[in-house]
Amino acid sequence: MAAMTLEYLNTFIHVKEDTEEMEKGGKVRCHSSPPGSTRLLSFTMETAQEEDAMRSYVAALAERAANLAQPAQQQRDVSLAVSNNSAELEDVSPSPPVAQELRLSSSGSLGHPEACRRPCVYLILGHCASGEACAYCHMMHTGKWPKLxxxxRIMMQQCNQAQLLTLLLPFCRARAERFGFAREAAEILRVxxxxxxxxxxxxxxxWRDLRNLRKTLARMSFSSLLDLVAHQSKAAQTSPGDDRHDLAARLVDLLNALRCQLTL
Known part of the structure; x- marks a missing residue:
């Protein structure tokens, strides 16, 4: 950056152009129109004391600008060096070990990622006080957890249990086959x-609403699909001995057994 020369001229802070810089093709500053005759008369009425004070003020501004430029450049150099060192450290830093994932696991993480329970909200926010005893999953989940x-939800409430199972069966079977536990989930699929x-x-x-519902179900995990059956049973306030309650309880027991098998 070229040196900047300031001077006090007609109550304005004037920047002198560097002729050598202009000859090299540098940018030329815009110039203001010269003052009119009325303003010229007022300029001649200024006292010599005011002019000297303003010239001293302008000179102090130029000196202050020069002093500020050096620390700013040093700060930029330091910031650049720090960023370069950080980039080098990021390149050589190892990926998170598997032991860290295991340390964050909980009882709700059994069967992760398809048969586990939904992600723990407290862990997502930063800390779960329940730790390993937490009933929700503490493992990493990719993507957003799908919800109806x-x-x-109204459509699901309007289904009876048989219709709901008919709707969920192809998605449960597809998830089990895709993630390689169709044999372990055979009893659940049969029921x-x-x-x-x-x-x-x-x-x-x-047809359109049913298509959108199926798109959402296709993104849900195996355990989330079965949770819909248990949720419907609770919403209907079924009691033990009711066929809907007994079937939902049986599927929950089978799902818990599947979680243990997939974790081994």
Whole structure:
């Protein structure tokens, strides 16, 4: 950056152009229009004392600007060096060890990632006081946890248990096959299939709404799909001895057994 020369001229702080810099193709500053005759008359009325004071003020500004430029450049050099060192440290830093993942696990993490419970909200916020005794998953989950919207929840409430199982069966089977535990989940899939309905759901819901519901279900984990059955049983306030309650309780027991098998 070229040196900047300031002077006090007609009550303005004037910047003198560097002729050598201009000859090299440097940028030329814009100039103001010269003062009119009325203003020229007022300039001649200024006292010599005021002019000397302003010239001293302008000279002090130029000196202060020069003093500030050096520390600023030094600060930029220090910041650049720190950022370069940080980048080098990031390149050589090892990836998080598996032991750290195991340390963050909990009882709700059994069967991760398909058969575990939903992610722990407290751990996501920073700390879970329950630790290993927490009933929710402390392991890493990729992507956003899918949830049903209001219209989809109403659709699920309008289904009876047989229709719900019919809706969930293909997605449960697809998740088990995709993640390689179809053999361990065979009993769960058999129970769902035996209690499902043969009536098509397209007669109960609009085709577009049913399509959107299926898109959401396709993104849900195996345990989340089975949780919908237990949730429906609780919402219906079924008591022990009711077929819906007994079936939901049986699926929960089978899911807990599956979690232990997948964790071994």
């Amino acid at each position: 919207d209001k219209k989809q 769902i299939e035996e209690n499902s309905s043969s009536s098509p759901l397209t007669e109960s819901f609009p």
